[in-house]
Amino acid sequence: MNPQLAGLDDLEGTYVFDLRVSHRAMKLNRFLWNMIGAPARETYKANPDKAMSDAGLTDEEQDLVRKEDWIGLIRHGASFFVLEKFARVAGRTNLEVYAMMRGETFDDFMKTRRVPECR
């Protein structure tokens, strides 16, 4: 256990991205990271199933991506910072992704914000 991170076990809704997680979910994170390249985006859009299969994603991972199950992907080991690159491809803003991770509708989530028009 990394002593810098000790004592977070009871902190709900937080998934520390450390080398253990990164190692386990490397292929998924690499697939999401590749979305910063226009050719990878086009390849994915042309045939999502083939792109995911070629990237070595497991059936479970492919299913999470297909469903755009953001919280499922985080729990599985995706780093938010590559997930947000895929969100651009999926046409989702970060605010929309936050709402979905919280299990709220976008409108309900924005009602909890101080300046909901700031988007």
Add this chain to the structure above:
Amino acid sequence: MAKIIGGIGTSHVPTIGVAYDKGKQNDPAWAPLFEGYKPVADWLAEKKPDVLVFFYNDHATTFFFDLYPTFALGIGERFEIADEGAGKRPLPAVRGNVDLSIHIAESLVNDEFDMTTFQDRAIDHGCASPLPLLWPHAPDWPGAIVPIAINVLQFPIPTAKRCYKLGQALRRAIESYPEDLKVVVVGTGGLSHQVHGERSGFNNEDWDKEFLDLFVKNPDELTKLRHADYIRRGGAESVEQIMWLAMRGALEGEIRELHRNYYLATTTAMTVTLYEPA
């Protein structure tokens, strides 16, 4: 001799870049953010620093987790601004200062900070989101940047104290550079926010204010906090505030806070501050 004339703390929320590119400077929801940067931009226009050294973090854009540097220093005549999934931004590539970057690399490594160096790589919103609010970019940027990326994404990440010491070492590097350059050190990130998991949207204004006050008066206190303390108090991704401490280390000693703007609109406490040595 080169000299550090001030420090800037700033959020690097990617949405700031999107709002900037869409021309939302006068949008009532965004104006408090953009207005808050003007005193800092004015100060920079008046002081005319040659260089901004950025302590920032990459967001798995320039580097991927298969080879993720703890501290990485960029060297180049120009740094392209990265496509992060939504295409290129309409900004000119940022200017660099090759000789200064190389001197800083040599000085830091000889000072026992074993930096990774990178060349020919685009840099992301960790640096590019606040930059156009600080410096004009038409027809070109008025000065150069030295980008120093700190891993705050993939644990283990450097401790708060280590970041502070990196800032102290940066100061020694700057002050051993023979050319009379004026340098401003920028620390980016924060303040309170969390952008993953069900805890997304967490903020803590009381802690943000305490952080900003301690930052000036008692930064030592902040260097003693563990990552878990930052995560619990300010939200998981607020741990990146350790990059402000790198800037604080470069301004070691007494400082004056000339400006502070704090705007918590949706999910990140968007903040910009300006400091001068006292």
